Amino acid sequence: MNLTKLILGLRFFLVILGAFLMIFLFIESKEIEVTIPSLKNYYLNFYYEDTAAKNSVAAIYLNYRVFDTLFEALMLMVSVMEVIHISWGNKHLIQRSILRKEFYKNNQSEVVLHFVGIIFPFLLMIAFYIIINGHNSPGGGFQGGAILATALIARYLIYPNEYLDLNILEKLEKFLFVIILSVPIFFIFMNDFSGNFIFNQIYLVTMNILIGFKVFFGLGVILYRFIFFERLN
Amino acid sequence: MDFISGETVGIILFFIGLFGLMTKKNILKTIMSISILQSGIYLFFIADDLPNNSIPPIGETLEKPVADPVPQALMITAIVIGLGITAIGLTMFIHYKKRYGISFWSRNRSEERSDQ
Numbered sequence: 001m002n003l004t005k006l007i008l009g010l011r012f013f014l015v016i017l018g019a020f021l022m023i024f025l026f027i028e029s030k031e032i033e034v035t036i037p038s039l040k041n042y043y044l045n046f047y048y049e050d051t052a053a054k055n056s057v058a059a060i061y062l063n064y065r066v067f068d069t070l071f072e073a074l075m076l077m078v079s080v081m082e083v084i085h086i087s088w089g090n091k092h093l094i095q096r097s098i099l100r101k102e103f104y105k106n107n108q109s110e111v112v113l114h115f116v117g118i119i120f121p122f123l124l125m126i127a128f129y130i131i132i133n134g135h136n137s138p139g140g141g142f143q144g145g146a147i148l149a150t151a152l153i154a155r156y157l158i159y160p161n162e163y164l165d166l167n168i169l170e171k172l173e174k175f176l177f178v179i180i181l182s183v184p185i186f187f188i189f190m191n192d193f194s195g196n197f198i199f200n201q202i203y204l205v206t207m208n209i210l211i212g213f214k215v216f217f218g219l220g221v222i223l224y225r226f227i228f229f230e231r232l233n
Numbered sequence: 234m235d236f237i238s239g240e241t242v243g244i245i246l247f248f249i250g251l252f253g254l255m256t257k258k259n260i261l262k263t264i265m266s267i268s269i270l271q272s273g274i275y276l277f278f279i280a281d282d283l284p285n286n287s288i289p290p291i292g293e294t295l296e297k298p299v300a301d302p303v304p305q306a307l308m309i310t311a312i313v314i315g316l317g318i319t320a321i322g323l324t325m326f327i328h329y330k331k332r333y334g335i336s337f338w339s340r341n342r343s344e345e346r347s348d349q
Contacts, residue, residue, distance in 0.1 A: 079317030
């Protein structure tokens with residue numbers, strides 16, 4: 001027991017030492033002035049002319065650094081495929097024969113039911129606003145897709161036993177990933193429309209909508225998979 | 234208090250997560266530690282290069298001091314990847330628990346129970 005306490009103390013000491021060292025180095029490095037013109041200056045000077053997006057973050061992740069977005073979409077798709085296919089729990093644990101109305105009359109809170117019903121259209125509205133207006137205002141595909149996925153949580157709160165066909169969602173997600181791959185190939189990498197304002201805006205809105213729905217499907221699959229399949233008993 | 238900024242809090246969060254990774258033997262606590270570590274990284278990158286009284290980098294012409302858009306665009310990617318990591322880790326944990334019946338890292342149960 002003494003040895004384990006010693007090892008624990010050593011780890012604690014190492015963590016404290018590392019944190020102090022990092023903070024010290026960080027504060028020291030702040031005083032060095034960088035005189036090289038940075039990437040930030042280039043992006044901030046030219047993003048509106050180059051990409052026609054008022055939101056420079058959207059300009060970066062949809063135009064300048066679109067590879068990031070592509071591989072990140074691939075990463076999300078791989079994790080969804082892992083959650084569905086590598087998983088060993090392939091039995092649906094809730095029998096759908098439970099009567100829905102009786103269930104939610106007995107077990108659900110009335111306040112939650114009514115307020116979710118009131119909130120639901122506004123939820124969808126703000127999600128689509130954030131997706132479609134993401135290149136001009138704070139927002140974008142990822143954020144809007146996450147808000148759309150909260151609509152699925154609201155659906156689960158109201159109908160806890162109604163199942164959603166996850167295979168269709170997964171296939172739609174793969175299909176959207178292929179489209180997400182092909183749209184920048186035809187638009188950005190061809191370099192034909194790079195100065196055209198209207199085509200740039202069409203590209204931004206299209207990509208935001210595609211990414212938003214892809215994130216929505218991915219998060220929905222993960223959520224419903226965890227709710228219905230991955231239970232311990 | 235110039236000392237307490239987003240970056241220093243991010244560094245401290247990162248090391249709290251690292252400490253959890255090193256000491257906790259429950260797998261769920263390990264996954265939570267990874268999440269804490271990741272949120273420290275997000276906070277560090279987002280708070281980096283953020284001048285005082287700066288505005289968000291949104292608009293046609295930017296004149297005031299603005300925040301750096303590059304780490305923000307990188308962190309959008311990192312957040313979604315962190316979500317994927319958490320989902321994969323939880324799935325693996327559930328099936329490990331189903332197959333072996335334990336939620337610790339070690340095979341020796343009697344040793345682990347006292348150390349929780």
